[in-house]
Amino acid sequence: MLQEFKKFALRGNVVDLAVGVIIGAAFGKIVSSMVDDIMMPPLTLLLGAAQVQNFQDLALPLNAPEGQFREATSAAWAKENHVAAIRYGSFIKNVIDFTIVAFCVFLVVRQFNRFSPPPPAPATRVCPMCHTMISNKASRCPNCTSEIAPQPT
Incomplete structure (x- = not known):
C-alpha cells in the first residue's frame, strides 16, 4: 500500500x-x-x-x-x-x-x-451517402460501398 x-x-x-x-x-x-x-x-x-x-x-x-x-x-x-x-x-x-x-x-x-499546438485534424469523415464515419483515406465506403473521392491531406 x-x-x-x-x-x-x-x-x-x-x-x-x-x-x-x-x-x-x-x-x-x-x-x-x-x-x-x-x-x-x-x-x-x-x-x-x-x-x-x-x-x-x-x-x-x-x-x-x-x-x-x-x-x-x-x-x-x-x-x-x-x-x-x-x-x-x-x-x-x-x-x-x-x-x-x-x-x-x-x-x-x-x-x-x-x-x-493546434489540435490535429480529424482522421475520419462522414460518408455523404449513408452518413457513417469512414477514414479520410477511404475511396469507397465499407458500409454502403459507394465510391467516394479521398479527402486531401
Whole structure:
C-alpha cells in the first residue's frame, strides 16, 4: 500500500498540482496585500469614510441605537456593541481580490493556450451517402460501398 501511495504521490500531475496550489496561495497573499494596502486606502477616502481606518471595517448598521448611526458604520464598533450590521466593506474587498486573481488566471491560461499546438485534424469523415464515419483515406465506403473521392491531406 505504501508503494502504491508513493507511485500516486510522485506522479507528474500530482506534483504539478501541489506546486500550483502553493504558488496560487502565495499569489493570493500578494493580491490581498495590494488590495488592502494600496487600493483600499484611497477608496476609503473617496467614499468619505474618514472615521473608519480600514475599508474592510465599513458596515451598514441594521439596528443602531438612536443618534449613534455614524459610529455604527464601523464593523468593529457594531460587533463590540452587539449591533447587527451588513459588513459591505469586507465584501467589496473580497470581490476586488477575486476579480484581480481571476483576471490574472485568465491571462496565464490565455498565454498557455496561445503556445499550445493546434489540435490535429480529424482522421475520419462522414460518408455523404449513408452518413457513417469512414477514414479520410477511404475511396469507397465499407458500409454502403459507394465510391467516394479521398479527402486531401
